[in-house]
Amino acid sequence: MENYTLTPTPKTPRLYFNQVSGDFEISGRSIPENSIEFYRPLMEWLDKYVESPGDQTRLTVNLEYFNTSSSKCLIEIFRKLEKAAEKSDIKVMWHYEEEDEDMMESGEDFKKMIKVPIELIETK
Amino acid sequence: MVQSNHMVSAFNIKEKYHQLLNTNIEYQFLGSLSQSKLDKVLDEVEHQLNIRNTQKIVLKRIVNILIESLQNIYRYTKNRDSEFTEMFVIIKSGNDGHTIITGNYLRDEDVEGIKSRIEMVNALGIEELRDLYRGVLDIGEASHEGGAGLGIIDMAKKSSGKILAEFDEVDNNHAFFTLQLVVNN
Numbered sequence: 001m002e003n004y005t006l007t008p009t010p011k012t013p014r015l016y017f018n019q020v021s022g023d024f025e026i027s028g029r030s031i032p033e034n035s036i037e038f039y040r041p042l043m044e045w046l047d048k049y050v051e052s053p054g055d056q057t058r059l060t061v062n063l064e065y066f067n068t069s070s071s072k073c074l075i076e077i078f079r080k081l082e083k084a085a086e087k088s089d090i091k092v093m094w095h096y097e098e099e100d101e102d103m104m105e106s107g108e109d110f111k112k113m114i115k116v117p118i119e120l121i122e123t124k
Numbered sequence: 125m126v127q128s129n130h131m132v133s134a135f136n137i138k139e140k141y142h143q144l145l146n147t148n149i150e151y152q153f154l155g156s157l158s159q160s161k162l163d164k165v166l167d168e169v170e171h172q173l174n175i176r177n178t179q180k181i182v183l184k185r186i187v188n189i190l191i192e193s194l195q196n197i198y199r200y201t202k203n204r205d206s207e208f209t210e211m212f213v214i215i216k217s218g219n220d221g222h223t224i225i226t227g228n229y230l231r232d233e234d235v236e237g238i239k240s241r242i243e244m245v246n247a248l249g250i251e252e253l254r255d256l257y258r259g260v261l262d263i264g265e266a267s268h269e270g271g272a273g274l275g276i277i278d279m280a281k282k283s284s285g286k287i288l289a290e291f292d293e294v295d296n297n298h299a300f301f302t303l304q305l306v307v308n309n
Contacts, residue, residue, distance in 0.1 A: 067191050068274035099181050
């Protein structure tokens with residue numbers, strides 16, 4: 001199984017999913033018109049990853065913007081990680097800019113919805 | 125204004141647009157949305173608001189609202205007759221904040237659904253909107269291209285006060301939908 005990486009565009013985030021280290025990252029802007037299509041390959045990759053995950057999985061989410069169709073994909077990603085919780089120590093680090101209370105609230109909302117621990121991290 | 129050549133009731137998007145364009149315009153666009161136009165509008169709005177030193181959180185809320193509304197309109201109109209794909213976006217500044225106005229054509233059968241969704245979100249307070257957003261996100265499987273009403277809930281969360289919706293009759297099958305939201309400073 002190879003790592004899954006994608007370089008960012010003005011409308012889609014950087015995706016960095018390292019299956020050896022368990023370091024994952026989604027950062028930038030996630031506002032594609034068709035988010036489901038954009039995230040589909042990652043979903044497939046994650047389905048394989050959660051079958052035999054690393055001891056530790058750390059997902060950094062650091063988004064400036066995301067649209068509502070991306071939020072459906074994010075919850076799906078978190079739910080996939082939940083499935084690996086017995087085999088891997090999983091944590092999501094949800095970053096938000098200092099003044100961006102909406103992004104902070106989104107992190108809180110996801111935190112209420114999923115079992116995987118989410119840590120909210122304020123950035124400058 | 126010369127109106128004698130027109131039927132008084134005939135809807136005209138340009139007239140509607142110009143009626144709404146009065147003072148303190150920060151951004152305006154009238155045209156059909158393609159994917160590249162949509163990106164350009166978002167870029168230009170961000171740029172305009174940036175050079176006006178708009179507070180970051182306010183700018184992000186406005187851009188977020190536009191992402192949802194323009195992507196909705198784009199998805200809705202992309203396979204339609206070219207006659208009904210024109211739309212507009214206006215952003216005005218006021219004392220307390222910014223007013224965002226979008227206008228686009230709808231088929232008559234879609235009017236009621238939109239009306240009732242807007243009435244629903246208008247009846248809810250901010251905490252209720254957050255609960256509803258989580259609820260819809262929780263049950264909604266990643267089905268059709270996004271939608272599911274999350275967009276309008278998100279727009280309500282990010283705006284202040286009620287969402288105003290107006291529907292003008294266009295012809296036997298179409299209406300024109302004008303949506304107006306305010307983002308406070």
